[in-house]
Amino acid sequence: MPESRRNHLPQLPDADHFRSLEWIEKANAPVLAIGKDYGSGLKVPPHSHSRTQLWWARHGVVLVHTPGGRWMIPPGHALLIPAGTEHSAEMVSDVRMHSIYISADASPADRPLVLEITALVASLIDALVGAESEESSERREQLIMDLLLAEIPRLAERPLGLPFPQNQRLASLCRQFLKAPSATATIDQWADRMGISRRSFTRLFRQETGISFVTWRQQACIFGSLPRIADGEPIIAVALDAGYENVAAFTTMFRRMLGAPPSLYLRGQSG
Template sequence: MSGRKSFPSFSPERFAPTPERPLRAKSRVLEHQTDIQPHRHDWGQLVFSMTGAVRVNTEASTYSVPPSRAVWIPPGLVHAVTAIERCDLRTLYVGPGLLAGEAWQAGRVLEVSPLLRELVLALPAVPDPPPPEDGEDRARRHGIEQLVLIELRRARPLALGVALPQDARLRRLCEAMLREPGRHAGLDEWAAEAGASPRTLSRLFREQLGTSFAQWRSQLLLAHALTLAARGRPMSHIATELGYASASAFTAMVTRTVGMPPSRFFAEA
């Protein structure tokens, strides 16, 4: 896409967790439409932004999150990061085995508490070799690390991920919808753009994702709407950007999908 910038993964090995430093913090400002190329590593990772929304893509899912949310990426999972808007990106690398249990074996969205946010900011964001520490600095860092792990285990998971297909044709269509979710409302228009029949695409949605086009699109719109709401956009603006003729039509979609009006959904999510 024109205007996009692409960067490698910013030398993650320079921030690799060690027995002495099991948690490593990293910070970087990403401009709008900047992509971090797909990569993987042997440790877990928490990705969130202090300001601006980010999108994290894996082979099977995509997660669009505003600043108050984070994406957990388990060890070994290939992932890429996109700045939906200019953002102050924060990354927390978590040593293997520190977060045990089945829940930590898959990607998911987590709520970032104010305490967790400040704790991550308090960790030294420096690559190897780190500066020397005296005994007091080391004790302070170890205390922060323990509190970070406690807050991570307490963090509330949020069902904000959107599944992605393996089929190349459907994958291209889903990625186009991710970039501009409000460009078309119906499957017929998207099918014409993709050069496939609506019937074929409808079948692929069922086979690949276990859902209908309408249900998948609703999940995508909810995730995108949450990032807009986090910026303080009024409901009428969100509805227009997502292709709805009125705020009431958008409200009806949200209520039908999650069983509550947008004002309550955004407050709780």
């Protein structure tokens, strides 16, 4: 594959991050593919691209921050980041990422989306990232890119985005909750902490986040559980710490949001 369309980056110090950004901005190819390894705990500083990015967690779990929310990328999923969106990232575990950069016109998304990667799209991305020794004709590369661009809009969205409020008092409660998510937290408790009525709180919360408090709470609990499950902690401990009465209730919520039970999900996606 021509060098202008593919770049293999080893695990690099954080200082080299902007070097790869410069390569992305200067390249002329319609689709760019990058494979990169990150160590657990590594933080990527805030930045943006003139292209839309499809950031796929080949292995590991990543937490991405944007001005408007938090986004979890577990194995087998990708975050579609619209062009011009400032974002930073934190590696929850050792991570192997495959990123695709495409023109903003080719992806009209106006907000970040967590998408489930199909076997077909995974194979197409792998083919573009490829190996340095791989021989590939420009015709084949073009066919792969065209099919990938056609498949991306067909990917299923998963509710792993966590919108964050601009209201400082409410944002403070949200940050505290993320440190210790609990499925038993109630609207009345949060309303009392803000010193407002239940009705005012529910209206404010939806205005600030675009979703209900209950939906946000459920998503936040999954946010808290994914890194722990990725670290191999017992599911029963994760479920009870999140405030669920039993593993069955936790598994039902997990399956509804991610399409598979926690006992199989990360093991199957990262195997």
